[in-house]
Amino acid sequence: MYRNLYRFWVKVFAVSFGLGVVSGIVMSYQLGTNWSRYADFTGNVLGPLIQYEVITAFFLEAGFLGIMLFGWDRVGDRLHFVSTCMVALGTLISAFWILSANSWMQTPAGFTIENGRAVATDWLAVIFNPSFPIRYAHMVLGCFLTTAFAVAGMSAWMILRARKEPAEKVRGARLSLSMAMWFAVICTPIQIFVGDSHGLAVLKHQPTKLAAIEANWDRQADMPLLLFAIPNMEAERNDFEIGIPRLGSFILTHDFSGVVPGLKDVPRDQRPPVWPVFYSFRIMVALGMAMLGLSLWSLLLRRRGTLFTNRWFLTCAMLMTPSGFGAVLFGWFTAEIGRQPYIVYGHLRTADAVSPLTTNAVTASLVAFLIAYTIIFGFGSYYLAKLLRKGPEPLEEAVRGGDLHRKPKRPLSAVAEELEPTRA
Template sequence: MHALDPLTLARIQFGFTVSFHILFPAITIGLASYLAVLEGLWLWRGNTVFKDLYHFWSKLFAVNFAMGVVSGLVMSYEFGTNWSYFSSYAGGVTGPLLTYEVLTAFFLEAGFLGVMLFGWDKVGRGLHFFSTVMVAIGTLISATWILASNSWMQTPQGYRIADGRIVPADWLQIIFNPSFPYRLAHMGIAAFLATALFVGAVAAWHLLRGRDDARIRTMMSMAMWMVLVVAPIQILVGDLHGRNTLEYQPAKVAAIEGHWENPPGESVPLILFGIPDMKSETTRYAIEIPHVGSVILTHSWSGTIPGLKDFKPEDRPNATVIFWTFRVMVGLGMLMLLLGVVALVLRWAGRLYSNRLFLRACLVMGPSGLVALLAGWLTTEIGRQPWVVYGVMRTADAVSAHSAMTLSLSLLIFVVLYCTVFGTGIGYLLKLAAHGPDEHTVTPVGDELDKRPARPLSAATESLN
């Protein structure tokens, strides 16, 4: 077995830390909007069920938000330590975009988060609702800037090269690059889907354990409506995103589809399953459906796309990996749509809250939104290789000059620390979810809980024991 080189180790380390981090912002985005909806419904209808659910989910939001902030800080340092040549070469674009995210989104969230989490009994209803809405908007603005930066790396434009570095030439072109709107919509919807499935799984857990009350039913009902409405929209957005990728990153699409040669004028089959072999330049054990690939990719019966052999070997992404990560994402998306349709049928039959097979399916599907999100992210990022800025800077030219030993040791430390710290945090989140929503009571003035430091984790009062 060959030892891993510094480039591979640096990619694994960044991929590991980002994979942990991306889970928390996704749930933060979804829960922030969910909390705004819950508080808005309470103010509109006066039903205390919505208020109780708000206070329950605000605890999970607070813990998740704190873990997202901590995990995000690590990546800021990694840009400098592990990818210094990238930061030096492309920092004129990516640096300001990330700065805009801090100035517009993070400050907005931080400014209103304290009021949202700790001001329920201290400020008026209107101000508190406004604070919740501002936090929700802040999470969406944050996603906008992050995805603008990532999308520019995928489809760069609006720049010029001066003195060996990338220099911004047109910020509107940089921000609104060709893939930006598709990535923003796809990621935003993925966050809402992942949150809805999480909420539905929590409701299913309590229903299966015999707790059947208005709060649990409301959670399940809202989650399943969200899945039913958003899943087909995500499929449509995914199709648009795929066609955009075919236009600007055809090698990625060829790798995703496992196609090596597509003669002009011949239709493209859909390869359902197979094992792409990068060395032999073929997809082994391929199970194909004629013409369907053309229909999906080009919306025509006989449309064609480039094959991987149309690109130099050094310019090809790893088809063996993204062929399967893409299918995991799409397969889970189809199951989400099926879950929403089944929920609609059971709702019509009056069995949405009592069908135990369906409730078990909701429980199993709880993490599927996050799994699909991770699979999609891996498809996007590995499919961009061997470029860090597509067509402009190769990943091999972006990595810092560290030894394999240094990167191996730091990777080991990251794995141990992340699994310990965030494993504990995720365990605490699941404990809060298992406790379920209770009736909200006002914290008495002078109570010890009221004297705790007003930091996000203080919003969750349950102990770890």
């Protein structure tokens, strides 16, 4: 059963992995074309970090990915298991270097500026910059939860689609749903705790970003937690707001009377746009709370023995399929828009980092990429939908096939005849 599920989900992984690699290529071109001044300023620091990612992670993934996808019938079980683990390890190492580079742009450390360029003076300080450890943990957990809820939602869809079929037909989908929800039950509370710690780090290192997240204009104690607001950047106030008194200070500082910085603490030209940061953060948090709610609901249904039969739960799980992707995207919107107007916080403005290109040139390349990736992701999504519609291979067929089609591990083992006559 587990091997059968692996063979099904690895196809989904392979398509997603391929789409991810293709989409990542664009960034390499953009650094040299659209962001040449940024590349010139940060190249001595970020160039080696990206190179480390290629050498230590991408090569590791590429080397073992082929064995993982195509080697089950060609290598031993242990080597195939190790290959799968190496691909997983490669993705974690890749995330390590990418988050280190991005975190350095958020909280730059371990460098000096010489002749208008950043030069590393302490590589450990560059790599393990102040915001990196908590942001790395937050991002990796976010990816894990994205996968868990995607698998749970797809599995729920397969169960709902085959409600009139015998239980054996959806046994694999039930097992996938069960594992995904156990994972969500464990990781969602941890992610909420890590997210709270991340907020404390933002308060310490990027107070203006935090002020934008909370649409807080004046430095104040006893700050309310704003559930909804309409920020007005011109008037430097909120035209309308709904909040819970003092709870904002407690969440952000762990003190009901804690002082929270305001946007008016810095000049107007150093403030990020407030409304996209304010709303994207709340959408991310709302999705996180929905994940927690669905996880706790699954525990209750599991105890009652109705996890796979409760139609409302299965429908909600199916609707939550894209929730992890949404939470990750809105989290990145908060992080990247919130550090504006800087691309390297406090040192290089985004306006000073762009290449000297005409608007028409940038627009033409953007449109070309949009068309190309619409086609690529369109076909990728179509193929994923076909895979999911088909579902895992029926268990009886997988068992019947077994190892009958297993390829030889050694070339000579394919020879059935004896090479030398047996002596009496």
